[in-house]
Amino acid sequence: MDFFDRFAVPHPSLAIYASMAAIGLTIIAVIAGLTYFKKWGYLWREWLTTVDHKRIGIMYLLSALLMLFRGGVDAIMMRAQLAVPENTLLDAQHYNEIFTTHGIVMILFMAMPFIMFFMNFVVPLQIGARDVAFPRLNALSFWLFFMGAMLFNISFVVGGSPDAGWTSYFPLAGTEFSESVGNNYYMIAIQIAGIGTLMTGINFITTILKMRAPGMTLMKMPMFTWSALIANVIIVFAFPVLAVLLAMGTLDRQFGTNFFTMDNGGMDMLWANIFWVWGHPEVYILILPAFGIYSEVISTFARRNLYGYKSMVGSMVIISLLSFLVWAHHFFTMGQGAFTNSIFSITTMAIAVPTGVKIFNWLLTLRKGKIVFTTPMLYSMLFIPLFTLGGVTGVMLAMSAADYQYHNTMFLVAHFHNVIIPGVVYAMLAGLHYYWPKMFGFMLNEKIGKWTAWLLSIGFILAFMPMYVSGLDGQARRMYTYSEAAGFGLMNMISFVGAAIMAIGFVLIVYNIYYSTRYESRDISNDPWDARTLEWSTHTPVPEYNFAILPDVRSNEALWDAKKNGHVLFKGEYQKIHMPNNSGIPFIMSCIFFVWGFSFVFSLWIPVILTTIGIFVCMALRSFEQDHGRYISVKEIEETETNLRGA
Amino acid sequence: MKIDNSLPLEYSTEENSLKILGFWIFLGAEIMLFATLFATYFTLENRTGSGPTGAEIFQITPVLFETIILLTSSFTVGLGIHAMRIGKQKAMVTFFSITLLLGLAFLGVEIFEFVTYVHEGAGIQTSAFTSALLTTLGTHGAHVTLGFFWGLFIILQIKKRGLTPQTTNKAFIFSLYWHFLDVVWIFIFSFIYLKGMM
Numbered sequence: 001m002d003f004f005d006r007f008a009v010p011h012p013s014l015a016i017y018a019s020m021a022a023i024g025l026t027i028i029a030v031i032a033g034l035t036y037f038k039k040w041g042y043l044w045r046e047w048l049t050t051v052d053h054k055r056i057g058i059m060y061l062l063s064a065l066l067m068l069f070r071g072g073v074d075a076i077m078m079r080a081q082l083a084v085p086e087n088t089l090l091d092a093q094h095y096n097e098i099f100t101t102h103g104i105v106m107i108l109f110m111a112m113p114f115i116m117f118f119m120n121f122v123v124p125l126q127i128g129a130r131d132v133a134f135p136r137l138n139a140l141s142f143w144l145f146f147m148g149a150m151l152f153n154i155s156f157v158v159g160g161s162p163d164a165g166w167t168s169y170f171p172l173a174g175t176e177f178s179e180s181v182g183n184n185y186y187m188i189a190i191q192i193a194g195i196g197t198l199m200t201g202i203n204f205i206t207t208i209l210k211m212r213a214p215g216m217t218l219m220k221m222p223m224f225t226w227s228a229l230i231a232n233v234i235i236v237f238a239f240p241v242l243a244v245l246l247a248m249g250t251l252d253r254q255f256g257t258n259f260f261t262m263d264n265g266g267m268d269m270l271w272a273n274i275f276w277v278w279g280h281p282e283v284y285i286l287i288l289p290a291f292g293i294y295s296e297v298i299s300t301f302a303r304r305n306l307y308g309y310k311s312m313v314g315s316m317v318i319i320s321l322l323s324f325l326v327w328a329h330h331f332f333t334m335g336q337g338a339f340t341n342s343i344f345s346i347t348t349m350a351i352a353v354p355t356g357v358k359i360f361n362w363l364l365t366l367r368k369g370k371i372v373f374t375t376p377m378l379y380s381m382l383f384i385p386l387f388t389l390g391g392v393t394g395v396m397l398a399m400s401a402a403d404y405q406y407h408n409t410m411f412l413v414a415h416f417h418n419v420i421i422p423g424v425v426y427a428m429l430a431g432l433h434y435y436w437p438k439m440f441g442f443m444l445n446e447k448i449g450k451w452t453a454w455l456l457s458i459g460f461i462l463a464f465m466p467m468y469v470s471g472l473d474g475q476a477r478r479m480y481t482y483s484e485a486a487g488f489g490l491m492n493m494i495s496f497v498g499a500a501i502m503a504i505g506f507v508l509i510v511y512n513i514y515y516s517t518r519y520e521s522r523d524i525s526n527d528p529w530d531a532r533t534l535e536w537s538t539h540t541p542v543p544e545y546n547f548a549i550l551p552d553v554r555s556n557e558a559l560w561d562a563k564k565n566g567h568v569l570f571k572g573e574y575q576k577i578h579m580p581n582n583s584g585i586p587f588i589m590s591c592i593f594f595v596w597g598f599s600f601v602f603s604l605w606i607p608v609i610l611t612t613i614g615i616f617v618c619m620a621l622r623s624f625e626q627d628h629g630r631y632i633s634v635k636e637i638e639e640t641e642t643n644l645r646g647a
Numbered sequence: 648m649k650i651d652n653s654l655p656l657e658y659s660t661e662e663n664s665l666k667i668l669g670f671w672i673f674l675g676a677e678i679m680l681f682a683t684l685f686a687t688y689f690t691l692e693n694r695t696g697s698g699p700t701g702a703e704i705f706q707i708t709p710v711l712f713e714t715i716i717l718l719t720s721s722f723t724v725g726l727g728i729h730a731m732r733i734g735k736q737k738a739m740v741t742f743f744s745i746t747l748l749l750g751l752a753f754l755g756v757e758i759f760e761f762v763t764y765v766h767e768g769a770g771i772q773t774s775a776f777t778s779a780l781l782t783t784l785g786t787h788g789a790h791v792t793l794g795f796f797w798g799l800f801i802i803l804q805i806k807k808r809g810l811t812p813q814t815t816n817k818a819f820i821f822s823l824y825w826h827f828l829d830v831v832w833i834f835i836f837s838f839i840y841l842k843g844m845m
Contacts, residue, residue, distance in 0.1 A: 133665045198676055206669040240680035257771055257778035265694030265775030623800045
């Protein structure tokens with residue numbers, strides 16, 4: 001039995017046993033459902049082996065929504081625990097695990113796949129391409145991300161969750177203070193997902209640089225594509241840093257090396273430094289595509305071209321450079337001296353300048369616009385004031401001398417939620433409503449959508465504004481409880497109410513999807529929002545090959561030109577189209593990666609060796625395979641086009 | 648698949664040129680990977696705890712052998728690509744085989760070097776310095792090992808299928824990778840070994 005003891009959860013509670021049962025039942029239900037409805041073949045042919053960027057995008061979306069609820073449950077539990085002083089809902093260990101997994105799940109397994117969903121679904125359509133540069137690599141990226149996320153998520157029922165914060169600082173995260181396998185999960189699961197993300201970065205840079213439609217120069221790309229390009233450049237330069245960091249963390253925890261230990265010369269601050277050399281650019285990987293979505297949405301619904309196109313691009317480039325030069329502002333109080341702190345203070349404040357340029361560009365786009373208040377536009381309009389508030393508190397935090405008051409308090413927690421929720425989450429929701437008709441052929445209900453936006457915003461203000469106050473009063477983050485005499489009770493109760501309202505908002509999104517699937521009209525045009533860019537010029541649903549004829553582009557708003565200035569987008573005759581074949585290798589290889597990761601977490605070396613060989617065999621198979629893709633004939637294209645036009 | 652005959656075979660299709668650009672971007676990521684390892688090494692270089700310092704364990708002879716072997720292999724892989732460009736399959740396969748044999752010889756010397764370090768009490772667990780040193784060298788060595796099998800598979804494919812747009816594309820990308828490992832080694836040689844011995 002000794003062998004199996006390692007898989008037990010170190011701090012079990014009723015909630016964890018209930019989750020185990022729920023996970024088991026869900027898996028049984030899914031398997032039974034697939035068998036009963038005879039959908040295994042469909043699942044395998046259409047989804048698990050697909051290399052189509054649109055389907056991969058939709059799988060990213062489903063994963064992101066799933067993880068949003070996993071991370072959301074963690075959040076609600078945290079707020080419930082802190083709602084009243086000296087609460088005993090959760091113990092300290094359980095609370096530690098929850099704030100750790102909340103952070104990782106929300107950043108890496110919710111926000112990242114949401115961004116990936118937009119990049120996958122939108123970028124090839126926006127640049128008039130038929131797929132990404134490396135479709136099979138794209139499938140591998142998704143499945144590695146997915147397996148990494150799943151591996152991370154089983155931690156709380158098998159072996160224990162990581163509990164050293166999402167930053168996982170050493171020496172706390174070392175074996176001396178964190179004995180359970182939880183932090184092994186952190187190192188390995190994020191490593192697997194990170195490899196997938198890095199390959200996405202390479203894939204999309206190549207796609208955007210080489211596969212744009214004829215006539216689309218770099219400065220004629222739509223703004224979302226620009227933001228995706230820059231975010232992917234950051235990915236390629238930031239994610240290898242994370243890979244090395246996690247590998248060193250693994251070596252320290254499982255092989256007894258001394259990178260971050262307290263003796264034999266190890267340096268714990270090295271972890272903090274390298275972590276944020278990746279971690280800060282990571283924040284911009286999330287926010288830049290979000291800015292891209294706002295740019296599309298605001299320009300579409302203000303019925304005006306985007307103000308200051310060149311300065312938008314320029315400010316994103318400057319942000320991407322500065323993002324690598326500010327990492328020490330995450331630990332001003334941890335002893336690097338006044339001179340170093342001053343430099344990082346200045347670089348940090350400098351980021352506010354290009355960000356401010358973008359805010360003003362959006363405002364000037366709105367000026368004299370004929371604004372249409374759709375749900376995506378409502379999210380964008382809520383974003384501008386709320387995000388600006390978060391930006392201003394960011395500048396407050398950037399002052400290194402004042403940071404001694406804010407450091408590790410709820411003020412900081414309020415700040416980064418204030419930029420991430422209105423900045424990233426609202427953009428994702430705006431984009432979800434905006435692109436939903438292109439994906440599925442019907443709109444999401446506008447009335448429920450607007451209710452959701454308002455509920456989320458009211459909930460957000462109630463949940464996070466009190467944290468600024470209690471934080472300045474000295475309430476530390478990551479503390480599982482506080483005494484009544486501390487006087488934080490009222491503020492935390494308001495936060496809890498706000499969090500509950502936000503939860504209702506997120507449930508409404510699911511209800512909206514259900515409601516719209518049943519009741520919304522299927523009779524919509526290819527361009528229901530009267531939009532400006534190429535993704536709206538093709539059919540809904542988008543045919544497999546995206547564009548029967550590659551569009552001819554003259555400006556950064558090619559579709560608007562076609563609608564208003566009589567520009568002809570699709571010239572010429574149909575030609576046969578070369579498409580990649582589906583492949584099961586990415587999925588199978590990622591499954592092997594999952595077993596590899598699981599075995600590694602528990603130091604089961606024989607399965608680790610076997611699965612490592614398995615991974616290399618998959619790569620060798622790919623090397624020897626001859627796959628020249630297939631052609632869609634002119635006849636097939638004509639049939640598809642006629643059908644879609646008729647519908 | 649359209650083949651453009653004005654370009655070298657490895658660039659001749661659209662897919663080929665995409666793959667070469669993609670690999671250059673991948674090498675950009677690899678530069679960041681090794682840069683992080685070097686930054687770690689420079690941070691921990693003098694933090695030797697109770698273990699030996701670099702000056703105590705580095706020996707010039709095996710390191711010089713490794714350097715000469717690896718630089719030569721970079722030259723031969725270049726000759727291999729030249730032979731490929733002028734369509735001489737047999738010469739190309741020979742040069743690639745020599746490259747891989749030199750790669751194996753490099754790995755042999757490196758393993759010998761690691762065994763010596765462990766015997767001298769400088770294992771990966773000894774101190775922050777040895778952890779960083781052996782991780783950096785080991786990462787480079789693991790790249791060479793992977794490159795060996797990759798190159799081997801490409802040789803087998805060229806023998807079977809001849810010089811096609813696909814096989815030449817793979818061989819060219821492999822040569823980029825091999826040259827890159829050489830560049831990394833030059834940094835290791837200069838900034839780890841020579842600096843450590845001074």
